[in-house]
Amino acid sequence: MGVYSNSETSGYPASFRRWTLHRSRKPGFEEPDRFGYRLFARTLEEHRQLLIQPTWEHILNYETKWMTRKELVDATYDAAERSTN
Numbered sequence: 001m002g003v004y005s006n007s008e009t010s011g012y013p014a015s016f017r018r019w020t021l022h023r024s025r026k027p028g029f030e031e032p033d034r035f036g037y038r039l040f041a042r043t044l045e046e047h048r049q050l051l052i053q054p055t056w057e058h059i060l061n062y063e064t065k066w067m068t069r070k071e072l073v074d075a076t077y078d079a080a081e082r083s084t085n
Contacts, residue, residue, distance in 0.1 A: 037064040 028035040041047045041061050053059050057073040067075065 032062070036066065037062045 028037070029039070032039050039062050041050050047061070050059050050061060057069050060069050060072065063069045063072065
């Protein structure tokens, strides 16, 4: 059985139900490497330290194997700029 039971997903399309029923029970936070990302904080103190950083690029708790923190920030700003023009 996957993360969700059939009764919990009955209102969703079949493709979503199949996807959720085949997923691992372990969340990505417990296995970040498996899902292609790297966490910078796990404990409450580590999260607190991130929150006092000067920019949200450094507050961001993760980066992926495809995008660094800086690339995530740049892509976010680019998308916001394009959506307002």
